[in-house]
Amino acid sequence: MQTDLKNSRTRMNLMRAFAGECQSRQRYYQAALLAQQQKLIGIERMFRFTAEQEERHAMVFWKLLQECAGETVEIEAGFPADVYEDIGQLLDASQREEEKEHIVVYPDFARIAEEEGFAQAASKFRAIAEIENEHSTRFAYYAGLYREGKLFRSDDAQQRWICLNCGHVHVGSEPPQECPVCSAEQGYFIREAEAAFTSCEIMKQ
Ligand SMILES: [Fe+2]
Ligand SMILES: [Fe+2]
The missing domain is CATH 1.20.1260.10 (Ferritin, core subunit, four-helix bundle)
Known part of the structure; x- marks a missing residue:
C-alpha cells in the first residue's frame, strides 16, 4: 500500500x-x-x-x-x-x-x-x-x-404540466401550443412532477 x-x-x-x-x-x-x-x-x-x-x-x-x-x-x-x-x-x-x-x-x-x-x-x-x-x-x-413523442403528450388526461417561463399549470393530456398566461411556446412545458420547487405532494401535506 x-x-x-x-x-x-x-x-x-x-x-x-x-x-x-x-x-x-x-x-x-x-x-x-x-x-x-x-x-x-x-x-x-x-x-x-x-x-x-x-x-x-x-x-x-x-x-x-x-x-x-x-x-x-x-x-x-x-x-x-x-x-x-x-x-x-x-x-x-x-x-x-x-x-x-x-x-x-x-x-x-x-x-x-x-x-x-x-x-x-x-x-x-x-x-x-x-x-x-x-x-x-x-x-x-x-x-x-x-x-415515443411523449415530451408533450401523456396518456393521463389529468396530467399536470407547468410552464417553465411563468409557472402556469395546465391539466390535460397535452400542454397548450402557447402558454395562455405568458405566451411561451409549448417547449416551455414539462410535467409538473419533473420541475423543482413546484407545489408537489410533499408541500400539500
Ligand atoms: Fe454525470
Ligand atoms: Fe460527473
Whole structure:
C-alpha cells in the first residue's frame, strides 16, 4: 500500500476524472444550446442542471489533486466525440456515457485508489459513480419520452404540466401550443412532477 500520490495510478485517475467531468459539463452545455435552438426548453434546462453538477464533480477531483500543485500530470485517456444534431441521439449518447462512468470507470478508479491506500479518493469515486447513475436514469427517461413523442403528450388526461417561463399549470393530456398566461411556446412545458420547487405532494401535506 502506498500513500504518496506522486507515483500512484490514483493521481492519473484523478486527472482523468477531472478531464472527463470538465468535458461532460461542456458537452451538456452544448447539448443545452442545441435543445434551446430546437425550442425544447425543458430538455435545455435538464442539460444545464446536469452540466452544473458535472462542474461540481470536477471541483471535487480538482481538490484531491492539490498535492500535485505545479506539476503536469500526464494521462492517456479516451473521450467520446458525441457530436450529434439530433436530441434523441444526444440523450442516448449521454446516457451511455453516464452508465459507463457508473458501472466501469469510477468503480475501477475506486478499487485502485483503495488498493493504493487513498481512502478519500476511493470514497469520492464511489459517491460520484452513484450520482452518474442518477444522471443515466434522467437521460434514459427523457430519451424515452423523446423517442415515443411523449415530451408533450401523456396518456393521463389529468396530467399536470407547468410552464417553465411563468409557472402556469395546465391539466390535460397535452400542454397548450402557447402558454395562455405568458405566451411561451409549448417547449416551455414539462410535467409538473419533473420541475423543482413546484407545489408537489410533499408541500400539500
Ligand atoms: Fe460527473
Ligand atoms: Fe454525470
